[in-house]
Amino acid sequence: MKYLLFASLIVSLFWSCDTAPAEASLDMSQYPTELVKVLDAHGGLNTWRDQRALSYEIVKEGQNELQQIDLQTRRERIEAADFKTGYDGEQFWLEADTSYSGNPVFYHNLMFYFYAMPFVLADDGIVHGGTEPLVYDSVSYPGIRISYEEGVGVSSQDEYYLHYDAETYEMTWLGYTVTYFSGQKADKVSWIRYDDWQTFSGVKLPKSMEWYKVEEGKITEPRRRRSFDQVTLSAEPFADEIFAPTADAEIVEQ
DSSP: OTTTTTSOOOOHHHHSOOOOOOOSSOOGGGSOHHHHHHHHHTTOHHHHHTOOEEEEEEOOSSSOEEEEEETTTOOEEEEOSSEEEEEOSSOEEEEEOTTOOOOHHHHTTHHHHHHTTTGGGGSTTEEEEEEEEEEETTEEEEEEEEEEOTTSSSOTTOOEEEEEOTTTOOEEEEEEOOOTTTOSOOOOOEEEEOOOEEEETTEEEESEEEEEEEETTEEEEEEEEEEEEEEEEESSOOOGGGGSOOTTOEEEOO
């Protein structure tokens, strides 16, 4: 599917968390100090969890792709040139023309999780640990390793690596492995660079992100950038009808 070819993609994050409504004050002691500093550099976890509705367009040739997400339930609606799909909290649905060949279950929350970094790395079922700094262009970026408790999500063997600016604690790199298709622990790490931020409702989110080539385990050069437009972030929830199947949609088996 043309909407999935631009990156090797992750899945286990997407299923681990139907987030409960935010409390007035979170117990941040459950997270590593370094992660708390990264979250604070992006507006703070409390600020993020006070939000309910996120909408953005992924810039593409021909027609942008609109994505709308309920941040507390992870319900979703996606509209593109040749398909509409969504998750209403119980079932997946799809309305598409004959050119569509993707997997709406796989695509659920896919770009949202890349876009919502680093906040989704504070979801339930995540194990945080240490990792070696990432060195790129002679600059060293400290990091945090992310793995999953057994049985969390559909790919609990996936691993992620968040690397941040040593002075500002702003997220700079995300590394990830993919185990969804093989079910086996993977050694290959793909990398995304985050260096283009904008602020909405006190939360810092990427204006764009860039996938990099990796050769013999080394990050080399940029290969593809994705940009985001028409971003809205609000404490007011979407109407439930947004996530309901369209009149011409078919229910997709998981």
